Amino acid sequence: MSFLRQRHSNGAGEQDVEANAGAEANPAAASGSNSGSQEAKRNSQDESHIKFPGHLPTPRPSTAAGRASGDLPEYEALDRYITNYDAERRASMMSVSGSSRKPKKWWQFWKSTPETIDENPISDEGKPPDHWLNTDLKQGVSSSQVEERRKRFGWNELTAEKEDMLAKIFGYFQGPILYVMELAALLAVGLGDWIDFGVILGILGLNAFVGFYQEKQAADVVASLKGDIAMKAMVVRDGREQQILARELVPGDIVLVQEGQTIPGDAQLICDYSRPQDYDEFIQLRNEEKFDSDPTEVPNGNDKPGDEKGKNGEEKKAEESDDESIHFGQPLIACDQSAITGESLAVDKYMGDIVYYTTGCKRGKSYAIITTSARYSFVGKTANLVQGTKDRGHFKAVMDSIGTTLLVLVMFWILVAWIGGFFHHIPIASPGVQTLLHYALVLLIIGVPVGLPVVTTTTLAVGAAYLAKQKAIVQKLTAIESLAGVNVLCSDKTGTLTANKLSLRDPYVAEGQDVNWMMAVAALASSHNIASLDPIDKVTILTLKKFPKAREILREGWKTDKFTPFDPVSKRITTECRLGKDRYICAKGAPKAILQLSSVTEAIRTEYNHKARDFARRGFRSLGVAYKKNDEDWVLLGLLSMFDPPREDTAQTIVEAQALGVPVKMLTGDALAIAKETCKMLGLGTKVYNSTKLMQSGLSGTVQHDLVERADGFAEVFPEHKYNVVEMLQQRGSLTAMTGDGVNDAPSLKKADCGIAVEGASEAAQAAADIVFLAPGLSTIILSIKTSRQIFQRMKAYVQYRIALCLHLEIYLTTSMVILNETIRPDLIVFIALFADLATVAVAYDNAHVEPRPVEWQLKKIWVVSIILGMILAAATWIARGTMFLRSGGIIQRFGSIQEVLFLEVALTENWLIFVTRGGRTWPSWQLVGAILGVDILATIFCLFGWLSGSGGGVMQTTPPGAFNNSSNGWTDIVTVVVVWAYSIGVTVFIAIIYFVLQRVDWINDLGRKDRHYRDTRLENILIHLNKLAVEHEKDSHTGADRYFLVEKAAEEEEE
Incomplete structure (x- = not known):
């Protein structure tokens, strides 16, 4: 019998009955x-x-x-x-409102965190006592038993190793760039430069605090919404069926497993949902040890595929399949185990068989009993083997590439400075100020952007928090970068393009x-x-x-x-x-x-x-x-x-997507005629193809790829067709986003550069996706693409700005050391680095424009533009320094300190560079303006009053000597400060003009841009041919040896 469950809570109108039609993969x-x-x-x-007849109490x-x-x-x-x-x-x-509880803030240490289990399980390899698995099918586990079992097994969820807060904080001091700053701090200690040592430690501490605080705040926002997509399970507890979070399950719980659901834990199948009377037989067979399933065994993918039906003999007669395993009765459900076995076909599961945590149920409905908690499940044990292994990702690769290049450059400039120093007979180390180690210290401080990892990560974290408020849960921070570069969006129809x-x-x-x-x-x-x-x-x-x-x-x-x-x-x-x-x-x-x-x-x-x-x-x-x-x-x-009518905003949103350089391809399970009519109504075009005929036709590989690229949509789509469409687009160089909602969509969501689980998606689809949307419609996806491009623009502007800053001081200081035997004092260099980081922390909150086309890093362009900007900045500093050799003292009209004047000029021109690299299409945010203005005022006060100016004996003597009136106490005249401000403004305006011109030079704009329409005709034809082949196996009748043949797949019969 089909037993009735709790009432569904979706709505229906009087004339147009509404239903959640989000089964596009169906x-x-x-x-x-x-x-x-x-x-x-x-x-x-x-x-x-x-x-x-009701065998069980209904909910x-x-x-x-x-x-x-x-x-x-x-x-x-x-x-x-x-x-x-x-x-x-x-x-x-x-009745739904008010059920959520606000998470505890990171600084609210006096508050207790709800639902925290701190006890360590004391079970033996995750195997519960035998009597725990004798749960009564009608009553289930009682509430009192739940608490006892949870104390032993913990929550039914996979969690990373418990994060040590101290280790997390120390993690902000790790990395190639940070190691260089730490080396500089040790060098400062060796030279007895305690002021520099203290300031360097301050910079490192400030970066760590800002990074920790911003990531924590963003994580709190995302975590508060992640509860909306948490896996749920239907369980028999205290004599009634009820829906609970899957993490609340304990060994011995009776759960309902049904089509479209993700298996909430390793469980043993009991009986069909419509035949609870078979429970007694299940207990009997289990007591007689008739079942050969072991929850700790690895699934081998050789179970009977779901398309091979069981024999129609006696209902409870044991059957022996081709894989020599014994089954009892007819299949209860069919499971998709592809995530753990690679087997693409659904696998039939019988009474007593084990179904595995996080696999998907594709067919049927059955009772099952939880055999262990998630951490001891097959998937959980596999996860433990790779605990701590992290995906490097494209974003991390880009950051490492930039950091490594800067490290090589700073070593090159140190080598040049030391060679010049030997010609000036400068000692490597001595009590004097001008030593080669001092030069190395200065270049180490300015040669690497210590704030680069923190600012970029903070920008991503703040962006993820903003997207979460827009009902887009980012499950991996790097997905923001992928979404910003997407140039093709493959969207399902129901609920996304239509009103659902x-x-x-x-x-x-x-x-x-x-x-x-x-x-x-x-x-x-x-x-x-x-x-x-x-x-x-x-x-x-x-x-x-x-x-x-x-x-x-x-x-x-x-x-x-x-x-x-x-x-x-x-x-x-x-x-x-x-x-x-x-x-x-x-x-x-x-x-x-x-x-x-x-x-x-x-x-x-x-x-x-x-x-x-x-x-x-x-x-x-x-x-x-x-x-x-x-x-x-x-x-x-x-x-x-x-x-299912189109959503009111879909047509306009599609136009907007096309304007952003993201064509939308509709993938629907509907018939070809329906798909074409829907595309017409939405303004998508009429190039809609039958996906089955396209994939199984005799077209060459190149022609098939061309058709996929030009198509506006595909009809009669099955999950494997979605995967093939994504794969072909990626082979042509496209960065592809794919939307999905069903269990069968999980492979294509994983395959896509940015997998998107739409509103109402199944748990399996949500687990496979990079981003989960809690709001319906295509407009939410387009809004996320815009937001991700703004986030990317902030990061790109900062990276370009920071590289230019490093090159500016490296070029100027090295040439100054070689030519004049002079450098800016290390303590002032440290403050320049500190001010640069202070000023640009606010980049994460800056206003940014939306690029009209998909974005990418274009590292070659970034380096070319940054080198040009760095050289202009270095030339501007040289001009300011060069005028001081004039008899009038150049920009030092009356008196002043050359060190402080150079410090102020460098600080002002470098801080204002961010206004140039961020672009001029939007006004800067008040946070960014306030941060830079505050740092500029602080730098001006340093210059005016000669803070950290050192003693008069610390004034560096140049070769040749200067003719200006250098103050011994470090004070600088107000007129000189005004002149430096005016000069720096002029330099910034000049740089802005050069930057504007560079952005309009075609060959520079194309540097580092990937070919989005790459084609390899030979490879494409080979791949398509391989897709049409299958491996046949047979045994030699005489020798018994295995023989394998490559044969062409049988063509499916075409319907009219």
Whole structure:
């Protein structure tokens, strides 16, 4: 029997019944219908009422209506569900608010963190005591037992090693760039320069604090929303079924495993959901050790594939499959274990078999018992083997490349300075100020951007927090960089491009048939599990509000014997049911699949096909409906037409996406005619192809890749087609984003450069995605692309700015050391580095423009532009220094300190450079302006009052000597300060003009840009040819040796 569960809380309107139609990967939609394979039988003459036996207590719904129908027979409860749906939806929505709890802030150490289990499990290899697994199917685990078991096994979730806060803080002092600064600090200690040592430590500490604080704040925002996408499980607890978070499960819990769900933990299958009476047999077989499944064994992928049905012998007869494992009865469910075994086909699972944590259930519904917690599951043990291993990622590779190059450059400039120093007879180390080690210290401090790792990571973290507030949960920070560079978006149709509101339009009724009887048969050929209705089943059932006579038919006393959900082979759903002594098979599904069941006249066939094509041309999905009574022939009843209208903002959003250089390709399971009509309504174009024919045609590899690139969409898409489309686009150099919502979408989401799980996605899809959206529609995705480009622009502006700063001082100081035997004092250099970091921490909050095309790092362009900017800055500093050799003293009109004057000029021109590299399309944020203005005022005060100016004896003597009046106390005249400000403003304006010109030089703009339309004809043809081959295995009849052959795959039969 199909047992009823808790009421569903989605809504339906009076005229257009809404249903969550987010099953794009469901090939039911692939032919313009909700297809499946089920069978049923009905007797319309016998109206005797047959009681629906309830073997288990049903859940306690929250509404009075729910309680009233808790123990009703199946079809009476279904009728009550139709009547009370709207009222229960409103009540459920009102009761949801206020259930979330705010997370504890990082600084609120006095508050206790909720739901924290600190105890270490004391179990032996994660195996619970045997009596824990003898849970009663009706009662489940009690609340008191849950607490005891959780103390031993902890939460049912995979967590990283417990993070040591002290180790995390020390992590902010690690890395190539930071090691150089630490080396500089040790060098300062060796030279007895305690001021420099203290300031360097201050810089390191400041960077660590800012990085830690910003990442923590961003993580809190993301974590507060991640609860919305946490995995959930239906469990039997305290004698009733209830939905809980999967992390709350404990060994011995009885869970319900059903189609579309991610397995919440390693569990042993008990019995079919409709046959709880088989529980006793399960216990008996387990006690007799008949099951050979071991939760600790590695799944080998050799289980019986899901498309190989079990033998039709006695229901509980043990079967021996080809892999020599023994199965009992018929398959209970089919699981997708591709994530852990690589086996692409679904694997049938029988009574006593183990289903593995995080794998996906593709078919069926069953009871199972949790055998261990997540950390001791197969997946958990695998995760422990790679604990601490981190993906380097493209972003980290770019940062390491920049850091390594800067390190090589600083070593080069130190070598040049030392060579020049030897010619000036400067000692390596001595009590004097001018030593080669002092030169090395200065170059080490300015040669590496100590704030680069922190500022870039902070920018990403702040961006992730902002996206979280926009209902986009970033699961990996580097996904922001990928999303910014996306140049193709492959989007599913339902719920993203369309409104996700299925409505049933006027049906087509075959000649001589009754519309009420057709609607009743369609409802019979639907799932009656109210807690998890398929979108099309849901709209079919709720539409019965408009067909009261059909509801009367359902009240006659039907009894469901077997329900078979959709499968892509038969493309239909069937239910076997009884009314009195008559047996019925009711079916609904793809129009062609239903038509093939029945023998109808040519006139009815022609009219039926004409109506199906007419519905498709109007953008409607169509479902054929038929039934069979006892041993009679199948009777064709007609067609249901369903429509999911486009979202109001989709057409405009697509135009906006195209303006951003991101063409949208629609991937839908609907029939070709429906897909074309939808594309027309959305303005996507009419180049829509049948994906099956495209992938299995005789086209060469290059032609197939060209078709994929030019296509506006694909119809009749299966999960493997999505994967192939993404793969072909990537082979052509495209950075591809893919949206998905189903279990079957997980491979393509993993394959895509940026996998996006749309609103309402299954747990498996969310786990595979880089970004999870909690809001519906394409506009949310486009908003995220814009935001990610702004984040990328901030990082790129900072990186270019920081490289130019390093080159500026390296070029000037090295040439100054070689030519003049002079440098800026190390303490002032340290403060220049400190001011640069202080000023640019606010970059993470800066306003940034949205690039009109996909962005990429273009490191060659960054280096070329940075070198030019660095050379201009160095030349400007040389001009300021050179004028001081004039008899008038140059910019030092009356008196002043050359060290402080150079310090102020360098600080001002470097700080203002960020205004240049950030671009001029948006005004800078007040945070950035405030930070830079504050640092500039501080640098001016240093110059005016000669802070850290040192003693007069510390004044460096140049070769040749200068003719200016250098102050001995470090003070600088106010007029000189004004002149330095004016001069620095002039330099910044000149640099801005040069930068503006450089951005408009085509060959510079194309430096480092990837070819997004790369093609390798030979490789593409080889890959397509390999896709058409299969490996055949046979044993030699004489020698028994294994032989393997490469053969061409059999072509699938094409439908009309």
